[in-house]
Amino acid sequence: MQTNLINVDGVELWTEEFGDPAHPPILLVMxxxxxxxxxxxxxxxxxxxxxxxxxxxxHRDIGRSGTIDFAARPYTWRDISDDVLRVLDAYGLDSAHLVCHSAGGLLGQLIAVEHPERVRTLTVIGSSPLGEREGQVLMRALMGQPQPEGSLPPPTPEFVAFFTEVISSPPPANRREQIDRMIAEARVLHGTALPFDEDEERRLQERIYERARDLSALANHRLAHAADPDFEPEGALHRVKAPTLVVEGTCEPAKPGHGAIIAERIPGAELLMVEGMGHTLPPQVHGELAAAVLAHTTER
Incomplete structure (x- = not known):
């Protein structure tokens, strides 16, 4: 394992590398x-x-990466997408296998559409299809508004109830309250099918809390999305040339059914449904997920 802090275009990005540098590269995009x-x-x-x-x-403004004064140096989701390419460049990689989770899956899809030469294969886990404005579906659900015909499937009622309460509640007043809220969120995202290890989750969330330069800076990602709400090209997934694996849990609370839509729209994409998995990556599914990614990224 080797940790690097790379500086690209004035943005510090924390990176960590595992395995033999001579082996085929996988870039994980959270x-x-x-x-x-x-x-x-x-x-x-x-x-x-x-x-x-x-x-x-x-990502920028997350964890040990650099924090940015958004008012002085605003950026967009397009810039966050470009950071993926900046990481590849910093490691001297012309291309890599992209394995992406949640909104990271949108970044992976966008790069596969616009920079196909950089993507050897694409794996998308717990994500939504590019160009469908999934955030609008979420906002309508949180506001109790009906979804237009043909829109993406909304989150589960349990997901909506939790985040509706979060929005209406005061922010955490101290470290303990913040970590407790992070654990509660993880429990909802985990789903109900698999056992939830609260002690292990607390250790993870304490690690996340302690390693953040500024935990509040993550809100800049919302500002970045608002600054460029149309960064997702519509009707572009047919242009993805990279072999694509789409993974969704059978108990996905945030984006249920979205994986099948991605797999439908990308030519030749494979859909893997992981029994019991929600929106997180719990130990119970590591073996199945790793085996699927290793098989998908085997270079022929």
Whole structure:
């Protein structure tokens, strides 16, 4: 394991590398406002042991990456997408296998559409189809508004109830309250089918809290999305040329059914439904997920 803080165009990005540099590279792209260490160490270790060079990183304004004065230096989701390419460049990689989670899946889809030469294969986990404005579906659900015909499936009632309460509640007053809220959110995202290890989750959330330069800076990702709400090109997924694996849990609370839509729209894409998985990456599914990613990224 080797940790690097790279500086690209004035933005510091924390990165971490595992495995033999001579092995095929996998770049792990986590979701919006999420630290790279949410790619579980055990899962990353399985990929490295399977003969892959694995790189994970923190987005700008997240974790150990640099924080930005958004008012003085505003940026958009397009810039966050470009950071993926900046990480590849910093490691001297013309291309890599992209394995992406949640909103990171939108970044992966966008790069596969606009920079196909950089993507050897694409794996999208717990994500929504590019160009469908999934955030609008979420906002309508939180506001209790009906979804227009033909829109994406909304989150589950349990997901909506939790985040509706969060929005109406005062912010956490101290470290303990913040971590408790983070655990409660993780429990909802985890789903109800698999056992939830609260002690292990507390250790993870304490790690996330402690390693953040400024935990409040993650809100800048919302500002970045608002600054460029139309960054997602519509009707573009047919242009994806990279072999694509789409993964969704059978108990996905945030984006239920979205995986099948992605797989429908990308030519030749494969859909893998993981029994019991929600929107997180719990230990119970590491073996199945790692085996699927290793098989998908085997270079022929």
């Amino acid at each position: 979701g919006s406002m999420s630290q790279g260490v949410l790619w579980p160490d055990a899962f990353v270790g399985r990929l490295a042991a399977g003969g892959r060079r694995v790189i994970r990183y923190d």
